[in-house]
Amino acid sequence: MSEQELKALRVRIDSLDEKVLELISERARCAQEVARVKMAELPAGEVPVFYRPEREAAVLKRVMERNRGPLSNEEMARLFREIMSSCLALEQPLKVAYLGPEGTFTQAAALKHFGHAVISKPMAAIDEVFREVAAGAVNFGVVPVENSTEGAVNHTLDSFLEHDMVICGEVELRIHHHLLVGENTKTDSISRIYSHAQSLAQCRKWLDAHYPNVERVAVASNAEAAKRVKGEWNSAAIAGDMAAGLYGLTRIAEKIEDRPDNSTRFLMIGNQEVPPTGDDKTSIIVSMSNKPGALHELLVPFHENGIDLTRIETRPSRSGKWTYVFFIDFVGHHRDPLIKAVLEQISQEAVALKVLGSYPKAVL
Numbered sequence: 299m300s301e302q303e304l305k306a307l308r309v310r311i312d313s314l315d316e317k318v319l320e321l322i323s324e325r326a327r328c329a330q331e332v333a334r335v336k337m338a339e340l341p342a343g344e345v346p347v348f349y350r351p352e353r354e355a356a357v358l359k360r361v362m363e364r365n366r367g368p369l370s371n372e373e374m375a376r377l378f379r380e381i382m383s384s385c386l387a388l389e390q391p392l393k394v395a396y397l398g399p400e401g402t403f404t405q406a407a408a409l410k411h412f413g414h415a416v417i418s419k420p421m422a423a424i425d426e427v428f429r430e431v432a433a434g435a436v437n438f439g440v441v442p443v444e445n446s447t448e449g450a451v452n453h454t455l456d457s458f459l460e461h462d463m464v465i466c467g468e469v470e471l472r473i474h475h476h477l478l479v480g481e482n483t484k485t486d487s488i489s490r491i492y493s494h495a496q497s498l499a500q501c502r503k504w505l506d507a508h509y510p511n512v513e514r515v516a517v518a519s520n521a522e523a524a525k526r527v528k529g530e531w532n533s534a535a536i537a538g539d540m541a542a543g544l545y546g547l548t549r550i551a552e553k554i555e556d557r558p559d560n561s562t563r564f565l566m567i568g569n570q571e572v573p574p575t576g577d578d579k580t581s582i583i584v585s586m587s588n589k590p591g592a593l594h595e596l597l598v599p600f601h602e603n604g605i606d607l608t609r610i611e612t613r614p615s616r617s618g619k620w621t622y623v624f625f626i627d628f629v630g631h632h633r634d635p636l637i638k639a640v641l642e643q644i645s646q647e648a649v650a651l652k653v654l655g656s657y658p659k660a661v662l
């Protein structure tokens with residue numbers, strides 16, 4: 299390509315950028331107008347709801363449907379995700395608590411779902427994320443709920459029993475783990491590997507094969523593992539890209555998770571109900587009495603009505619009321635007439651039934 303051609307193309311890009319810039323600014327001004335309308339419509343004493351997950355899901359889906367390339371649908375949606383995040387920040391800067399410290403996969407999930415224009419607040423434990431949301435210190439919280447290799451995150455399920463929370467979104471993240479060292483680490487004398495217990499479990503076979511005699515130390519999070527390694531010469535950490543970048547660590551082995559499809563699902567929790575989008579999921583907690591066939595009785599109405607169950611977990615109850623507790627996710631919204639009827643049928647047999655929330659299926 300000649301210098302001349304390159305110059306001409308860059309002139310074209312500059313002129314397109316100007317148009318893109320003007321269009322993004324126009325869109326942002328529109329979002330400011332939306333905020334004005336939302337506030338004007340409000341009955342006295344009510345707080346405006348600026349964040350609308352159902353609308354965001356619709357915008358992203360539309361972008362993906364209309365995209366004609368060459369950028370992939372995911373890439374295009376990611377760009378629009380960020381534009382919407384910035385537009386929303388003009389209406390109301392969202393505060394989001396997540397399971398920290400900085401650099402965790404949960405932070406990555408929060409940014410994937412809400413975009414980067416949020417004020418994110420790392421919390422030391424899952425329960426603290428719930429408490430922060432309950433106290434109204436933040437608008438939303440982000441917590442991990444299940445991993446494709448390791449199963450349920452029990453702390454999260456148990457926290458739902460203790461707090462009244464509404465699930466308003468989900469996001470799935472591919473989890474890639476790396477073996478990381480600091481600049482002072484002597485890589486041939488590693489005697490300790492730090493990581494979160496779930497991550498150590500997700501890399502168990504790899505560790506057995508490559509570091510069979512090295513002590514595995516479970517710490518509160520992968521980011522915490524990365525932080526520790528920074529100052530030590532004989533240890534390594536298992537963590538992801540964000541933690542590696544944040545603590546300036548070097549990858550000595552990449553993608554060491556035993557299963558290549560290793561992924562984690564995260565939930566967005568708050569106190570805002572999300573209207574139906576036509577492509578939703580619902581999470582409920584049900585407790586049944588301790589008698590034979592209770593689980594069967596619970597599942598029959600779903601089966602008979604052709605409702606797609608996506609997950610079921612059991613947890614020991616925490617109080618007398620919750621004898622046996624089942625966490626169930628299924629396709630549909632609790633306001634759909636069919637789902638409503640099924641939930642009514644179940645509640646006749648159940649000791650207790652609580653809808654944790656209906657929310658759009660993850661788009662990104």
Ligand SMILES: O=C(O)C(=O)C[C@]1(C(=O)O)C=C[C@@H](O)C=C1
Nearest residue numbers: 329332349350353354382385386
């Ligand atoms: O449509 C709205 O209600 C808006 O506030 C606009 C907008 C957007 O930028 O498209 C911004 C934030 C909401 O979460 C959803 C959409």
